[in-house]
Amino acid sequence: MKRLLTLALFSAATASAQGAVTFICGAQADWCQVVANAYKKETGQEAKFLRLSAGESLARLRAEKANPGFDVLFGGTGDVHETGTREKLLTFYKPRAWNDLYPELRQQVKNAYIPLYTGALGFAVNDTVLKRRNLPAPQDWTDLGDPRYKGLIAMPNPNTSGTAYTMITTLIQIYGEDRAFDLLKKIHNNVPRNGYTRPGSGAAFLAARGEVAVGVTFMHDAVAQNVRGFPVRAAAPRSGTGTEIGGVSLVTGGPNPEGGKKFIDFVLRPDIQKLAATVESFQIPSNSKTPVPAAAPNLDKIKLIDYDFAKWGETATRNRIISRWTKEVFPLPRR
Structure with missing residues (x-):
């Protein structure tokens, strides 16, 4: 030894x-x-x-x-x-x-x-899957909780992914913490068993391959899948998004x-x-x-919130938010 x-x-x-x-x-x-x-x-x-x-x-x-x-x-x-x-x-x-x-x-x-x-947070949208289900593309965060998208939403797990943590804190800054967690519970009901990914780019990967219709991801990851030839596009939520x-x-x-x-x-x-x-x-x-790469999303055309990096990067805050999601959202049975 x-x-x-x-x-x-x-x-x-x-x-x-x-x-x-x-x-x-x-x-x-x-x-x-x-x-x-x-x-x-x-x-x-x-x-x-x-x-x-x-x-x-x-x-x-x-x-x-x-x-x-x-x-x-x-x-x-x-x-x-x-x-x-x-x-x-x-x-x-x-x-x-x-x-x-x-x-x-x-x-x-x-x-x-x-x-x-x-980069800006947003959606990787597979219109082919949505068309097959006769569904419109979601336009905002609240749409992701609509029951008609059951089994069709992917997002990363905040215990491993900074993308997911950015998503949760973005929702908190837009809607307030309790409303944000209510929405996360609705979104959870629409996430299939394999729909929580380890890396943030994993949600774009699932959408690109048609395993889900929408993946929550940074928009440049959706662009990357599109450039690789997959039928997926980047979209920004109407009410604003984090960076x-x-x-x-x-x-x-x-x-x-x-x-x-x-x-x-x-x-x-x-x-x-x-x-x-x-x-x-x-x-x-x-x-x-x-x-700047020509394919990069144009942030000037996206409604961005004034994301508070210092506040949400604070250790106790980060631990508390992730712990709350892990205890209150992740264990919920899908209805």
Whole structure:
């Protein structure tokens, strides 16, 4: 056992000495892979990653707090970066490109973490499935609770997905907490057994393949499925919707902090941010010098709420909201 521990420590130290970087991938795996490949090509150093959803990323960081195994958290919704910073699992690092990042993104997160991209929450709508059922497309959040959509709605699980947490807190900000939870219970009745997905993009995946008619997801994930040739489109709720500001953060006490900073500077460069669109990740990049992908949803044409990132990223608030959903909504039998 002692020998194994010594070998593990030696291996970590060797990787650090050689400049290798390890990161949690909270974005799409293809995006993380193309970034890792570009990093190795330019620097000659490895960038290894583990794909985890937002909630899973936070759980992993908490579990490894005494001995972190990662240098960077790349992607994932802002609540995880906010919470991680507050719990000192993540450390704010001011990157070289700081002044090139959109000022409104920096102001919205109150400089608590580094913005990497942004996007709006919405629906992935499969009109083919709806037409077959002779149903109209939902226009707003409240429509998702209509009994005529029974078995036809997919959404991610907030215990693993930052997308789902953003959905719940968006509903709270629009309708108030109790009304929002009443609506979530109605939506739950329309979600099939396999309709709660681990990642946020999973709901778009189910809609694209016709397993459901509507998936609650970030709209760029619906666009990605459309670009891949599936009969699904992105739609925004009429009464307004929330946004995410996905981040990139330095892990506190990671094995290679200098390598982590170097990697963060690398991924914020316009030429590297452009790589996202090459693997059908259509978020709006944070660097103002990076071209916005033509397929990315136009946020200027979407009714956006004034999402309070600091409030909903607070640890106690986040834990309470997710716990309430888990206790009051998820166990309910479908009628």
